[in-house]
Amino acid sequence: MSLTREEVMHIAALAKLGMAEEDIACFQEQLSNILENFEVLKQVDTENIPPTAQANALCDVMQDDTAQPSLSPEAVLANAPRREGDFFRIRAVLEDD
Amino acid sequence: MEIKSCLTIHEVGKLLKKKEVSAVELAESCLQRIEKLEPHLKAFTTVTAELALKQAEEADRKFKHGEATPLTGVPAAMKDLLCTMGVRTTCSSHILESFAPPYDATVIKKLKDAGMVMLGKTNMDEFAMGSSTENSAFFVTHNPWDTARVPGGSSGGSAAAVAAGETVYALGSDTGGSIRQPAGFCSIVGLKPTYGRVSRFGLIAYASSLDQIGPMTRDVTDAALVMNTIAGHDAGDATSVDCPVPDYTQSLTGDIRGLRLGVPKEYFTTGMQPEVSQTVRTAIAKMEALGAKVDWEASLPSTSYALAVYYVIAPSEASANLARYDGAKYGFSYAQTENMWEVMEKTRQFGFGPEVKRRIMLGTYALSAGYYDAYYLKAQKVRTIIRREFEQAFEKYDAIVTPTSPTVPFMIGEKTSDPLRMYLSDVCTLPINIAGVPALSLPAGFVGGLPVGMQVIARPFAEETIFKIAYAYEQATDWHRMKPEI
Numbered sequence: 001m002s003l004t005r006e007e008v009m010h011i012a013a014l015a016k017l018g019m020a021e022e023d024i025a026c027f028q029e030q031l032s033n034i035l036e037n038f039e040v041l042k043q044v045d046t047e048n049i050p051p052t053a054q055a056n057a058l059c060d061v062m063q064d065d066t067a068q069p070s071l072s073p074e075a076v077l078a079n080a081p082r083r084e085g086d087f088f089r090i091r092a093v094l095e096d097d
Numbered sequence: 098m099e100i101k102s103c104l105t106i107h108e109v110g111k112l113l114k115k116k117e118v119s120a121v122e123l124a125e126s127c128l129q130r131i132e133k134l135e136p137h138l139k140a141f142t143t144v145t146a147e148l149a150l151k152q153a154e155e156a157d158r159k160f161k162h163g164e165a166t167p168l169t170g171v172p173a174a175m176k177d178l179l180c181t182m183g184v185r186t187t188c189s190s191h192i193l194e195s196f197a198p199p200y201d202a203t204v205i206k207k208l209k210d211a212g213m214v215m216l217g218k219t220n221m222d223e224f225a226m227g228s229s230t231e232n233s234a235f236f237v238t239h240n241p242w243d244t245a246r247v248p249g250g251s252s253g254g255s256a257a258a259v260a261a262g263e264t265v266y267a268l269g270s271d272t273g274g275s276i277r278q279p280a281g282f283c284s285i286v287g288l289k290p291t292y293g294r295v296s297r298f299g300l301i302a303y304a305s306s307l308d309q310i311g312p313m314t315r316d317v318t319d320a321a322l323v324m325n326t327i328a329g330h331d332a333g334d335a336t337s338v339d340c341p342v343p344d345y346t347q348s349l350t351g352d353i354r355g356l357r358l359g360v361p362k363e364y365f366t367t368g369m370q371p372e373v374s375q376t377v378r379t380a381i382a383k384m385e386a387l388g389a390k391v392d393w394e395a396s397l398p399s400t401s402y403a404l405a406v407y408y409v410i411a412p413s414e415a416s417a418n419l420a421r422y423d424g425a426k427y428g429f430s431y432a433q434t435e436n437m438w439e440v441m442e443k444t445r446q447f448g449f450g451p452e453v454k455r456r457i458m459l460g461t462y463a464l465s466a467g468y469y470d471a472y473y474l475k476a477q478k479v480r481t482i483i484r485r486e487f488e489q490a491f492e493k494y495d496a497i498v499t500p501t502s503p504t505v506p507f508m509i510g511e512k513t514s515d516p517l518r519m520y521l522s523d524v525c526t527l528p529i530n531i532a533g534v535p536a537l538s539l540p541a542g543f544v545g546g547l548p549v550g551m552q553v554i555a556r557p558f559a560e561e562t563i564f565k566i567a568y569a570y571e572q573a574t575d576w577h578r579m580k581p582e583i
């Protein structure tokens with residue numbers, strides 16, 4: 001299993017990970033190497049075997065929707081890199097033409 | 098008065114109860130030891146001296162008013178991925194370097210209610226991804242038994258701090274061995290509880306179907322004492338199971354006559370250092386001499402697939418969990434650009450270290466269109482097979498015993514250039530998280546002055562069986578009394 005340079009760049013774009021030029025080559029080699037080791041899974045017969053998403057038997061855990069105090073806006077925004085009033089401020093989502 | 102270092106929770110508890118020492122004196126003594134040893138060990142990312150002394154004063158008041166619990170006034174260190182209100186919680190990552198959570202993790206809250214004295218936060222592999230604590234974005238932690246070697250990881254700071262007596266106990270987290278492997282490497286006790294036994298609310302997530310929080314202590318009794326406080330259901334973690342928490346100290350009887358132990362041959366194969374294998378076999382023979390019935394030819398046939406299953410599932414979950422670090426709400430944010438998407442990409446490029454990026458990339462690939470069935474779904478199916486093999490084994494055995502790691506602690510820098518070789522140091526611990534069962538590592542001896550850990554595994558929610566076996570072995574040996582010369 002060998003990844004192309006384009007595939008590495010595509011995955012990085014999906015993951016919203018900026019990449020320096022040298023990272024791309026490094027990941028291309030390392031990820032290909034690791035993925036090759038995953039090939040062993042193909043040897044296992046999983047016909048009629050259901051997947052396990054997590055190991056305990058709980059599913060659809062419900063609880064009452066009870067009103068309770070939440071964090072104050074000050075506490076929530078205390079770590080904000082940029083804020084404006086009681087809002088997180090981010091850079092423009094849409095670019096000008 | 099001079100306070101001996103490397104005391105256990107139950108030893109410290111007696112001194113406090115008899116008023117031979119105060120919680121403040123105890124905290125001061127630990128803080129002095131931290132100051133003396135940290136230049137050599139680097140186990141802490143943050144030392145909270147002021148907070149510790151304040152909590153110690155409160156603990157002394159609790160003793161005065163007869164409100165003390167077994168953990169009141171006992172100094173503790175918390176892995177730096179457990180949210181501590183107002184105290185920096187970094188995950189040993191640049192991206193969270195200045196993050197001060199607005200709330201406490203449930204385990205922190207429970208320990209505070211029990212009277213904990215928190216000394217600080219401990220170093221780890223960034224976002225708990227690693228086996229040596231070398232992936233910390235800040236510095237490498239050193240093994241107290243040989244400072245040229247790694248303490249294991251990812252909870253390496255917690256393990257080193259307990260082993261060196263900087264703290265009396267610590268909490269760690271374990272996704273593929275991150276409590277047990279460093280516990281083994283530092284000759285302490287580390288328990289990964291059953292998936293669902295301890296609430297993860299406020300644990301910064303790595304791989305949510307595998308993560309568990311657990312105690313790292315000087316002996317088995319201490320691990321039982323910590324579990325008595327941190328275990329239990331919590332509405333804040335939907336995967337936490339609502340079943341009663343026993344008094345775990347009741348299982349510390351020393352009697353293991355008639356218990357059936359399985360020793361799976363697959364855990365003693367490729368890549369295992371012969372001396373480690375021999376040391377663990379000798380330890381198991383000791384259990385046999387104590388009256389346990391040992392099957393030396395047990396088998397968990399699909400063990401060799403666990404590594405691939407883990408390195409598909411854990412990075413996949415990590416790629417989703419770590420999507421939240423976008424530079425908008427908290428943590429590091431790249432400021433030298435005007436475009437939102439670029440802020441996000443650059444924040445993650447400069448905020449995450451190489452191993453974290455590697456796993457995000459792996460997981461994103463495994464979950465991406467066209468590859469989901471071949472990797473993620475396939476791994477989840479093999480996960481079922483591994484889980485079923487454990488279930489079948491526990492029809493025959495009360496517990497399974499294996500080495501914790503295939504080698505003794507390795508040299509700092511020895512495996513950093515080859516991620517796959519590093520991944521292999523967790524081969525004995527990964528299958529346990531995949532199956533969701535509990536397992537504990539305890540000291541089993543030394544090879545050339547370096548610690549060897551032994552792993553005791555039991556069926557879900559049978560932590561008592563584990564404690565019973567581990568305690569009997571511990572009391573019959575002296576390994577837990579040995580202290581590193583540092």
